[in-house]
Amino acid sequence: MSKKKLMKGNEAIAEAAIRGGCRYFFGYPITPQNEIPEYMSARLPEVGGCFIQSESEVSAINMVYGAASAGARAMTSSSSPGISLKQEGISYIATAELPCVVINMVRGGPGLGTIFCAQGDYFQATKGGGHGDYHMLVYTPSTIQEAVDLVYEAFDKADQYRVITYILGDATIGQMMEPVLLPEFKDLDKLPKKEWATTGRTDTERHIVNTLEMNPDKLEGMIKHMYHTYDELKKNETRYEEYLCDDAEIILCAYGTVSRIARTAVNKLRAEGMKVGLFRPITVYPFPEEAIGKLSEHNCLKKFLVTELSEGQMIEDVKLAVNGRKPVEFFGRNGGNVMTSEDLMSVVKGEK
Amino acid sequence: MEKVVFQKSNMLTDAPLHFCPGCSHGIANRLIAECMEELNIDKKNIVGIAPVGCAVFNYNYFDVDMIEAAHGRAPAVATGLKRVLGNDKFVFVYQGDGDLASIGAAEIIHAAARCENISVVFINNGIYGMTGGQMAPTSLLGQKSTTSQKGRDIGRNGYPVKMSEMLAQLDGATYIERVSTHDAANVRKAKQAIKTAFKCQLENKGFSMIEVLSACPTNWGLTPVKAMEHIKNDVIPYYPLGVFADRRNEK
Amino acid sequence: MAKVTFNEAICKACGLCVEACPKKLLVIDKSRVNAKGYNVATIPEDKQSECVGCASCAVMCPDCVITVTR
Numbered sequence: 023m024s025k026k027k028l029m030k031g032n033e034a035i036a037e038a039a040i041r042g043g044c045r046y047f048f049g050y051p052i053t054p055q056n057e058i059p060e061y062m063s064a065r066l067p068e069v070g071g072c073f074i075q076s077e078s079e080v081s082a083i084n085m086v087y088g089a090a091s092a093g094a095r096a097m098t099s100s101s102s103p104g105i106s107l108k109q110e111g112i113s114y115i116a117t118a119e120l121p122c123v124v125i126n127m128v129r130g131g132p133g134l135g136t137i138f139c140a141q142g143d144y145f146q147a148t149k150g151g152g153h154g155d156y157h158m159l160v161y162t163p164s165t166i167q168e169a170v171d172l173v174y175e176a177f178d179k180a181d182q183y184r185v186i187t188y189i190l191g192d193a194t195i196g197q198m199m200e201p202v203l204l205p206e207f208k209d210l211d212k213l214p215k216k217e218w219a220t221t222g223r224t225d226t227e228r229h230i231v232n233t234l235e236m237n238p239d240k241l242e243g244m245i246k247h248m249y250h251t252y253d254e255l256k257k258n259e260t261r262y263e264e265y266l267c268d269d270a271e272i273i274l275c276a277y278g279t280v281s282r283i284a285r286t287a288v289n290k291l292r293a294e295g296m297k298v299g300l301f302r303p304i305t306v307y308p309f310p311e312e313a314i315g316k317l318s319e320h321n322c323l324k325k326f327l328v329t330e331l332s333e334g335q336m337i338e339d340v341k342l343a344v345n346g347r348k349p350v351e352f353f354g355r356n357g358g359n360v361m362t363s364e365d366l367m368s369v370v371k372g373e374k
Numbered sequence: 375m376e377k378v379v380f381q382k383s384n385m386l387t388d389a390p391l392h393f394c395p396g397c398s399h400g401i402a403n404r405l406i407a408e409c410m411e412e413l414n415i416d417k418k419n420i421v422g423i424a425p426v427g428c429a430v431f432n433y434n435y436f437d438v439d440m441i442e443a444a445h446g447r448a449p450a451v452a453t454g455l456k457r458v459l460g461n462d463k464f465v466f467v468y469q470g471d472g473d474l475a476s477i478g479a480a481e482i483i484h485a486a487a488r489c490e491n492i493s494v495v496f497i498n499n500g501i502y503g504m505t506g507g508q509m510a511p512t513s514l515l516g517q518k519s520t521t522s523q524k525g526r527d528i529g530r531n532g533y534p535v536k537m538s539e540m541l542a543q544l545d546g547a548t549y550i551e552r553v554s555t556h557d558a559a560n561v562r563k564a565k566q567a568i569k570t571a572f573k574c575q576l577e578n579k580g581f582s583m584i585e586v587l588s589a590c591p592t593n594w595g596l597t598p599v600k601a602m603e604h605i606k607n608d609v610i611p612y613y614p615l616g617v618f619a620d621r622r623n624e625k
Numbered sequence: 626m627a628k629v630t631f632n633e634a635i636c637k638a639c640g641l642c643v644e645a646c647p648k649k650l651l652v653i654d655k656s657r658v659n660a661k662g663y664n665v666a667t668i669p670e671d672k673q674s675e676c677v678g679c680a681s682c683a684v685m686c687p688d689c690v691i692t693v694t695r
Contacts, residue, residue: 046457074453076450077481080450080480080481081453084443084444084454085457087451088423088441088443088452088453088457091441096454111447220421220439221421222417222418222421222439222459222463223438228437228440230433230441231440232440376695378692379680380684391688393688395663396640396641397687557685558685599640599644602641
């Protein structure tokens with residue numbers, strides 16, 4: 023068994039992607055995710071893969087489109103402004119049902135914003151982002167080990183459902199160091215063959231990767247098919263963590279880096295005798311609405327407190343899930359500022 | 375025994391082309407198919423990339439695997455594809471002038487600079503056909519379009535873009551040639567140029583692009599025959615034919 | 626003797642073949658239309674023997690209407 027290693031988030035994620043089968047990476051420099059392309063540029067050639075520093079984010083995602091069309095495990099990473107540029111390609115890839123992995127180490131926005139930690143890309147990641155009706159499978163790691171595990175699995179999920187698996191990270195996850203246990207290399211020869219890939223026609227079959235459909239009934243059918251897949255994601259892939267929620271009077275809802283701060287606040291408040299819990303979505307699409315719905319029916323529960331590094335984005339999904347059964351309050355920081363556990367404790371106590 | 379002098383290439387499907395009467399896209403499609411057939415490239419080893427614009431439906435016409443790319447992104451898609459498939463497979467890219475010279479200018483420049491081992495056929499008809507005849511980056515000075523209704527004006531619209539000359543400056547561009555479709559002799563020359571470009575890829579010599587001066591009778595407001603005369607009399611003087619880069623011996 | 630045959634169903638009567646013929650043998654037959662509503666290109670019967678099979682008509686045809694044999 024391999025031993026734990028102290029690694030920076032971005033580098034651990036890059037290594038996990040390679041171990042998960044990624045052999046093609048296309049990216050463009052932007053802080054705070056630069057260690058991913060840097061690591062990939064050195065590491066991919068060692069495992070017979072290919073790294074290209076593209077001329078733009080737009081090109082990077084379209085290189086992914088081409089590589090994924092050929093059936094390869096391809097990935098790109100960026101941070102918020104760069105992810106905005108990728109939205110065109112993301113919409114095409116989602117519609118063509120090409121499996122791939124996209125990583126966003128979210129920084130503060132809007133605009134050029136800041137390079138510090140933020141969560142302002144939640145809407146973009148979960149509600150579309152690009153044009154048209156589509157979704158991605160969106161993971162929100164809160165530790166580097168969890169990021170490693172999710173990225174390692176991301177390609178399997180992408181291939182299985184023919185969707186984009188999207189890692190909604192943040193600057194802190196990308197930049198901090200933690201001990202991680204890296205998984206074993208996946209055997210690429212044992213992966214299921216992608217019969218639909220455009221690698222050259224067979225005697226009987228021509229493969230076409232396309233997102234254009236001028237027949238309204240056929241396009242509607244295509245979209246319905248995509249949404250059938252999203253229903254399957256909802257059924258099989260929704261993930262979350264409930265921490266001390268059973269008897270909680272107040273449940274904090276947080277994901278990613280913020281969930282770590284919220285967990286500390288919960289522990290300290292519990293030590294003071296307050297019945298507080300944490301609900302942490304791991305997938306934010308599909309959103310764990312059923313689980314939150316059930317919690318909202320707890321008689322002991324007085325309210326939810328959603329806390330994010332934004333002016334309130336995930337809170338909309340929480341409110342939809344709670345459906346008016348309990349009050350849903352909000353506390354957020356923004357601009358690269360991060361709340362402390364003391365901030366959250368004060369909010370819970372009604373001091374803030 | 376009857377000898378076939380000319381027949382439709384087996385690289386093409388039976389789908390009737392959607393192009394307007396006299397449109398050069400049909401000629402260019404056919405030349406690509408004929409070149410692949412004559413170079414004995416196995417259909418199982420070919421993947422083509424269609425652009426956005428009038429050639430958007432090209433995936434219906436070539437009897438090989440095809441990818442439909444977003445507007446201007448075909449060279450980036452081809453890059454990802456070719457890097458995975460390797461040099462055993464043949465990747466051709468088909469783009470129009472709005473696609474290649476405007477919205478996809480960055481993609482084509484950097485695919486050429488990287489010397490991607492792909493072959494690009496670039497249809498320059500100086501107009502956005504599919505969207506209804508708007509001014510293209512390649513529209514001639516004075517050319518009327520739905521977005522330059524009094525004619526392309528230097529002060530307002532600047533100058534047309536000469537892509538072959540531009541790309542030829544890049545060391546990564548192995549073979550760049552501009553050809554025309556305005557008469558049978560030139561179509562035959564165009565075919566030789568496309569064949570040269572395809573051979574370039576088959577010999578792993580890297581990036582090639584053939585710019586094909588083409589007619590858009592519908593949006594030029596000319597009959598097909600007059601449109602061909604327009605290429606000869608007005609387009610070629612601005613976009614001279616010839617080989618602009620040939621670095622095959624250096625690669 | 627050269628023979629030119631036309632897949633009339635897909636002809637769009639653009640006339641590029643007519644223009645390309647060095648012997649000016651081809652015409653657009655205004656008396657007939659195909660299912661798409663276009664007149665069709667043809668070589669009148671009395672001119673067919675004059676064809677030298679140069680295939681310039683076929684080379685200019687954007688729609689692969691023409692087959693030439695010799």
